[in-house]
Amino acid sequence: MSDSRPDGNEAGILHIALAGNPNSGKSTLFNLLTGLRQKVANYPGVTVEKKEGVLRLPEGLEVHVVDLPGAYSLNPRSPDEEIAHDVVLGLRDDTRPLDLLVVVVDASNLERNLFFASQLLGVGRPVVIALNMMDVARAAGFVIDVPSLQLALGVPVVAMAANRGEGVAELRAVIARQLTAPSVPRERIPLSPSVAEIVDAAGEAMVAAGLAKLDWARGEVLRLISSQKALDHRRLAGAPSVRAAVEKARGELAARGVAWHTLEATQRYRWIESVLRRARGQREVSENVTDRLDRVFTHRVLGPAILLAVVFAVFAAIFQLAQYPMDAIQSGFDATGRLALRLLPEGLMQDMLVNGVLAGVGSILVFLPQIMLLFLFLGILEDSGYMARVAFIMDRVMGRVGLHGKAFIPLVSSFACAIPGVMATRTIENARDRLVTILVAPLMCCSARWPVYFLLAGTFIPPVRVFGLIPLPAIIIFAMVVLGVVAAVLMAGVFRRTIARGENPSLILELPPYRMPAFGAVFRVMIERGWIFVKNAGTVILAISIVLWALSAFPRRPGASPSEQIRQSYAGKIGHLIEPVIQPLGFDWKIGVAILASFAAREVFVSSMGTIYGVETADSENPTDLRERLRAEADPATGAPFFTPLRAVSLMVYYVLAMQCMSTMAAVRRETGGWKWAVFQFAYMGVLAWGASFLVWHGGRWLGFP
Amino acid sequence: MQTLAELEIGAEAYVSRLDAPPPDAQRLMEMGLTAGAKVRVMRQAPLGDPLEVAVRGCRLSIRRADAQAVILSGDDHV
Numbered sequence: 001m002s003d004s005r006p007d008g009n010e011a012g013i014l015h016i017a018l019a020g021n022p023n024s025g026k027s028t029l030f031n032l033l034t035g036l037r038q039k040v041a042n043y044p045g046v047t048v049e050k051k052e053g054v055l056r057l058p059e060g061l062e063v064h065v066v067d068l069p070g071a072y073s074l075n076p077r078s079p080d081e082e083i084a085h086d087v088v089l090g091l092r093d094d095t096r097p098l099d100l101l102v103v104v105v106d107a108s109n110l111e112r113n114l115f116f117a118s119q120l121l122g123v124g125r126p127v128v129i130a131l132n133m134m135d136v137a138r139a140a141g142f143v144i145d146v147p148s149l150q151l152a153l154g155v156p157v158v159a160m161a162a163n164r165g166e167g168v169a170e171l172r173a174v175i176a177r178q179l180t181a182p183s184v185p186r187e188r189i190p191l192s193p194s195v196a197e198i199v200d201a202a203g204e205a206m207v208a209a210g211l212a213k214l215d216w217a218r219g220e221v222l223r224l225i226s227s228q229k230a231l232d233h234r235r236l237a238g239a240p241s242v243r244a245a246v247e248k249a250r251g252e253l254a255a256r257g258v259a260w261h262t263l264e265a266t267q268r269y270r271w272i273e274s275v276l277r278r279a280r281g282q283r284e285v286s287e288n289v290t291d292r293l294d295r296v297f298t299h300r301v302l303g304p305a306i307l308l309a310v311v312f313a314v315f316a317a318i319f320q321l322a323q324y325p326m327d328a329i330q331s332g333f334d335a336t337g338r339l340a341l342r343l344l345p346e347g348l349m350q351d352m353l354v355n356g357v358l359a360g361v362g363s364i365l366v367f368l369p370q371i372m373l374l375f376l377f378l379g380i381l382e383d384s385g386y387m388a389r390v391a392f393i394m395d396r397v398m399g400r401v402g403l404h405g406k407a408f409i410p411l412v413s414s415f416a417c418a419i420p421g422v423m424a425t426r427t428i429e430n431a432r433d434r435l436v437t438i439l440v441a442p443l444m445c446c447s448a449r450w451p452v453y454f455l456l457a458g459t460f461i462p463p464v465r466v467f468g469l470i471p472l473p474a475i476i477i478f479a480m481v482v483l484g485v486v487a488a489v490l491m492a493g494v495f496r497r498t499i500a501r502g503e504n505p506s507l508i509l510e511l512p513p514y515r516m517p518a519f520g521a522v523f524r525v526m527i528e529r530g531w532i533f534v535k536n537a538g539t540v541i542l543a544i545s546i547v548l549w550a551l552s553a554f555p556r557r558p559g560a561s562p563s564e565q566i567r568q569s570y571a572g573k574i575g576h577l578i579e580p581v582i583q584p585l586g587f588d589w590k591i592g593v594a595i596l597a598s599f600a601a602r603e604v605f606v607s608s609m610g611t612i613y614g615v616e617t618a619d620s621e622n623p624t625d626l627r628e629r630l631r632a633e634a635d636p637a638t639g640a641p642f643f644t645p646l647r648a649v650s651l652m653v654y655y656v657l658a659m660q661c662m663s664t665m666a667a668v669r670r671e672t673g674g675w676k677w678a679v680f681q682f683a684y685m686g687v688l689a690w691g692a693s694f695l696v697w698h699g700g701r702w703l704g705f706p
Numbered sequence: 707m708q709t710l711a712e713l714e715i716g717a718e719a720y721v722s723r724l725d726a727p728p729p730d731a732q733r734l735m736e737m738g739l740t741a742g743a744k745v746r747v748m749r750q751a752p753l754g755d756p757l758e759v760a761v762r763g764c765r766l767s768i769r770r771a772d773a774q775a776v777i778l779s780g781d782d783h784v
């Protein structure tokens with residue numbers, strides 16, 4: 001029996017994959033089939049999620065299932081589609097050749113969904129079609145004749161409504177049957193005799209090269225003829241005869257006036273039309289719910305107004321709701337710290353645990369509630385279909401700076417925290433668009449910057465009222481927020497013209513129908529993403545926290561006050577060492593130490609300044625003592641106050657632009673598949689920050705500010 | 707010669723051919739915009755760009771600049 005399987009996988013373990021268009025219900029079906037027996041990771045080197053699980057079938061069959069990322073075509077245009085292509089064609093070392101493809105097709109959007117399905121029918125694997133969303137199709141007035149569709153496609157078709165569990169039992173049974181008696185579908189795309197002759201000649205070359213069987217070679221050949229990228233693919237590197245045959249076919253087609261690059265899509269859709277003429281009752285195109293909602297949500301005036309209201313509501317909810325768990329986490333860490341101080345003997349170990357591990361990881365984990373809530377709202381926006389409308393409304397504006405409309409929400413999210421912002425870029429299909437968005441996201445004013453701005457602007461900017469109305473510190477802080485946005489826009493433009501040049505990134509975007517979000521699934525994703533963040537905090541961030549702690553704890557001077565200890569530590573020495581570099585910005589070595597320490601997270605700047613200046617109660621909520629101490633600090637050269645408004649502004653500008661956040665770096669590393677872009681981002685933001693602060697400091701001096 | 711970018715909102719026409727670089731044309735066709743397909747402009751975004759286009763029962767957002775590459779004809783004779 002196992003001989004009849006397409007490839008000799010290990011006996012007993014069968015491999016199947018779920019493939020289909022985005023939004024066809026693959027994930028829902030995957031969850032139904034595998035239950036909780038699943039694991040989520042990333043494909044190595046890319047930011048595409050790899051979801052695997054185990055399906056137990058009645059006859060004791062254990063089936064390994066992968067949920068492939070959504071794709072519109074086997075000719076990839078995004079990392080997601082690339083993965084789908086590679087797994088389906090068995091080109092990846094980390095996935096096994098498939099024993100069966102379960103193609104999920106949205107019955108309410110059958111025509112377009114059948115395009116990808118028709119490609120998948122021609123890759124030489126057994127196929128089962130899961131005709132999902134039958135409830136939606138029925139409600140929309142489609143009458144689908146399933147037996148006739150099955151006959152036309154030549155593979156089993158199971159009608160389903162995965163969100164209600166309808167049809168799942170039958171799908172399991174059909175999967176089991178297909179696995180025990182597999183059969184590979186024959187290619188069915190009809191071609192005119194003259195074209196067929198040319199195409200099938202190239203097909204024979206594929207068969208000769210061992211890349212296809214005669215039964216189904218035609219589909220793959222069509223793809224190779226029409227797509228240069230498919231023909232240039234590395235899998236054909238060892239088959240020059242196939243390349244030659246395809247090029248010959250192109251020439252012959254051109255000689256007959258057939259445009260070869262349109263051949264595949266044209267012929268497939270022609271076939272789909274003929275299939276649907278038989279299998280689907282015609283229906284009247286009437287205005288549906290989605291159209292009525294879109295009249296409002298994408299209305300010239302109402303659309304943007306609603307979008308603004310949604311963004312405000314989400315932010316208000318995040319900051320309101322996150323406050324309680326954040327306080328709880330903070331006091332949890334504080335209490336654990338106090339407990340450790342009491343239980344552990346005084347010494348290195350205790351110091352490391354309390355001031356390194358707990359303080360460092362604690363300062364990151366307080367953001368967890370914000371991040372989880374943001375993911376919750378992002379999930380709801382995405383699943384309801386509203387996210388695509390946001391992209392639709394904002395595309396014009398974002399397009400101006402070379403970004404996709406889909407970059408809007410990740411960038412807005414970054415006003416709360418860049419980490420979910422960076423992770424939310426996953427919805428951007430185009431890799432370059434995604435990269436540019438990730439690179440500029442941390443320039444948005446995240447919530448960790450506020451304590452820094454409040455401390456500096458509140459302490460050193462005179463609280464005069466401009467026009468007798470708005471306090472100057474508020475204006476300065478607002479200017480910092482604007483500066484971040486302006487920098488992001490400019491840098492996006494620069495990256496688009498330099499490192500991320502290339503083909504039209506945002507050709508086309510599907511506007512799916514509005515749907516009631518599946519809260520269970522949204523919740524699940526929120527937990528998954530939150531867990532990824534915690535794992536990051538547990539590894540990279542833990543390590544960096546310990547390093548930062550060690551820098552300020554060594555060399556040790558027992559009995560020294562915290563402020564003396566840090567002054568003579570390696571951190572203090574590094575502060576002195578980098579003083580020449582930061583002096584042109586108006587900073588001294590003490591600020592250098594605080595900058596170094598706040599690489600953990602920007603808001604750590606406040607408590608670090610507290611430690612350095614020997615103020616014990618540097619509470620970031622209301623650091624009154626620290627404020628007085630800083631105001632009293634004298635410039636050693638002149639005796640005048642060291643912290644002038646100009647110096648404070650220069651320092652704020654530095655914090656607007658510099659990448660002072662190791663968790664974001666960890667997230668960027670994860671999302672871009674390596675340290676390269678994280679380091680690049682750190683470097684460009686550092687250069688930008690240095691340059692801008694330099695201009696502020698020297699420009700201000702030149703204008704006569706102290 | 708009319709393009710999709712010029713089609714009035716609410717009006718219908720048929721795709722005649724695509725005048726885009728092959729990789730872009732390929733994706734537009736894969737999304738359903740092959741010769742003979744019926745298209746209809748549903749609406750434009752609040753700022754006038756992109757367009758929402760209905761084709762083969764689904765809704766797509768396409769920038770005007772790209773819609774210019776979609777050449778239309780009044781009937782479906784390719």
Ligand SMILES: Nc1nc2c(ncn2[C@@H]2O[C@H](COP(=O)(O)OP(=O)(O)OP(=O)(O)O)[C@@H](O)[C@H]2O)c(=O)[nH]1
Binds near residue numbers: 022024028069136517
């Ligand atoms: N009405 C209805 N909704 C469904 C059905 N199957 C899935 N859904 C819903 O459709 C939405 C999208 O489903 P997903 O399972 O996330 O789709 P997907 O194909 O994995 O989408 P991507 O992750 O974007 O590729 C969710 O809100 C589901 O609850 C169905 O048969 N009927």
